[in-house]
Amino acid sequence: xxRVKIKDILTNQPIGQDVNVKGWVRTFRNNQxxxxxDGSTISTLQIVADREKExxxxxxxxxxxxxxxxxxxxxxxxxxxQSVEIHANKIEVLGEADPEKYPLQPKRHSLxxxxxxxxxxxxxxxxxxxxxxxxxAAFAIHKFFNDRGFVYLNTPIVTGSDAEGAGEMFQxxxxxxxxxxKDDSGAVDFSQDFFNKATNLTVSGQLxxxxxxxxxxxxxxxxxxxxxxxxxxxxxxxxxxxxEPEVAFADIHDNMDxxxxxxxxxxxxxxxxxxxxxxxxxxxxxNEEKQKPQNERSDMALKEKMxxxxxxxxxxxxxxxxxxxxxxxxxxxxxxxxxxxxxxGADLQSEHERFLVEKHFKKPVMLVDYPKxxxxxxxxxxxxNKTVAAMxxxxxxxxxxxxxxxxxxxxxxxxxxxxxxxxxxxxxDWFLDTRRFGTCPHAGFGLGFERFVMFLTGMGNIxxxxxxxxxxxxxxF
Ligand code: 4AD
Ligand code: MG
Numbered sequence: 139x140x141r142v143k144i145k146d147i148l149t150n151q152p153i154g155q156d157v158n159v160k161g162w163v164r165t166f167r168n169n170q171x172x173x174x175x176d177g178s179t180i181s182t183l184q185i186v187a188d189r190e191k192e193x194x195x196x197x198x199x200x201x202x203x204x205x206x207x208x209x210x211x212x213x214x215x216x217x218x219x220q221s222v223e224i225h226a227n228k229i230e231v232l233g234e235a236d237p238e239k240y241p242l243q244p245k246r247h248s249l250x251x252x253x254x255x256x257x258x259x260x261x262x263x264x265x266x267x268x269x270x271x272x273x274x275a276a277f278a279i280h281k282f283f284n285d286r287g288f289v290y291l292n293t294p295i296v297t298g299s300d301a302e303g304a305g306e307m308f309q310x311x312x313x314x315x316x317x318x319x320k321d322d323s324g325a326v327d328f329s330q331d332f333f334n335k336a337t338n339l340t341v342s343g344q345l346x347x348x349x350x351x352x353x354x355x356x357x358x359x360x361x362x363x364x365x366x367x368x369x370x371x372x373x374x375x376x377x378x379x380x381x382e383p384e385v386a387f388a389d390i391h392d393n394m395d396x397x398x399x400x401x402x403x404x405x406x407x408x409x410x411x412x413x414x415x416x417x418x419x420x421x422x423x424x425n426e427e428k429q430k431p432q433n434e435r436s437d438m439a440l441k442e443k444m445x446x447x448x449x450x451x452x453x454x455x456x457x458x459x460x461x462x463x464x465x466x467x468x469x470x471x472x473x474x475x476x477x478x479x480x481x482x483g484a485d486l487q488s489e490h491e492r493f494l495v496e497k498h499f500k501k502p503v504m505l506v507d508y509p510k511x512x513x514x515x516x517x518x519x520x521x522x523n524k525t526v527a528a529m530x531x532x533x534x535x536x537x538x539x540x541x542x543x544x545x546x547x548x549x550x551x552x553x554x555x556x557x558x559x560x561x562x563x564x565x566x567d568w569f570l571d572t573r574r575f576g577t578c579p580h581a582g583f584g585l586g587f588e589r590f591v592m593f594l595t596g597m598g599n600i601x602x603x604x605x606x607x608x609x610x611x612x613x614x615f
Pocket of ligand 2: 540
């Protein structure tokens, strides 16, 4: 008999039909009632075993975590909490889970404990919900761009360039680290390395996406990116996924419109597709926040917050306007900021970003036109010669989730910016060729996928929205 997914049985309620289901036991009560989950939904399906007929030794093996196959009739349920159940006439234990050893017992486990057993945490309600939401968001992102005629472009993971110029790269090498080849001057001889040059894991696919956009008009990447920044925060991972659209014939305003439309599209899709999971995650967050002091709790529940973002325009303002607001803000005057704002030009810290989003505007904020000194070399110089056409999107509870800009398309301005940043022209010849031949205004941005999934799930730590997090000191699994 063909296996039916639990989600389909609960949705279609094929009463009277014989079905086969397979999944993992969550609980087993009274030697009779099995709560079975197969990951297709947050809900469990009740399997009623015939305890008169079934073998005692088989019943003993039906324990939390065991994989079983059950065949029987779908009937309307008499009990509370479920609409239908299965009266099993055949149960097979496919894989036992020794209750003395299986670490996931039906009780509340801390997120920290579950991180240590990340190989098993998919089997909990919280993590199965998080990863279904993550999937739905990824799917919606592809659909959003596909429907608008964007080409999905796969940019390299191993590269010789540091797209962001921040030097936070993981080196890639096959050189023998115990006996590194050196040149005459005593420097590492990368000409003997696998690629005959120094290479690293990509920090961003943007530069290659620009090459694609200047031919295909509209492209996007969706892939892993790597940063060796030693920041042990709840929002930084060394390996994270980024979505980077790049659009020809677009300026910074088109870029902001695209980012806002994309974020709203995905939120809407997830709210529709993942209702049960969001209901569960919302309650999880409410329970978690009960432990916190009142002033640290969110003033909106998860779904309410999502709906709020959907229904309101993002607040758009310039960096200069934001600095004015911050300078005159209460926490700044009362010296509550760890990094006080006293003048124009300072980089914004997450405390400032969160003040703007959570306290001042109480909605997502898009900041534009940052001082050129604090942004990357490729961003387009504004007419004031002080600021660049950069944009960041700040979200409640998270801070920056998107960074982007209009790109410098003028060859002379770009090369002079590269000089300022000490980036050798000959290394970027391929990039500069797009400015030499058929250059045009273009713009793009990068969305940090995990940070967005944090918003969509209400999870407070990036380690809990990516299956196997890589952070300083941790590369388990
Ligand atoms: O602001 P960033 O550094 O921008 C870029 O990389 C551009 N090349 C994007 C572009 O214009 N195509 O990074 C973009 C986003 C950030 O806003 C943040 O959400 C996320 O990537 N991000 C991280 N997420 C998790 N862990 C980290 N260490 C991250 N660093 C950046
Ligand atoms: Mg940024």
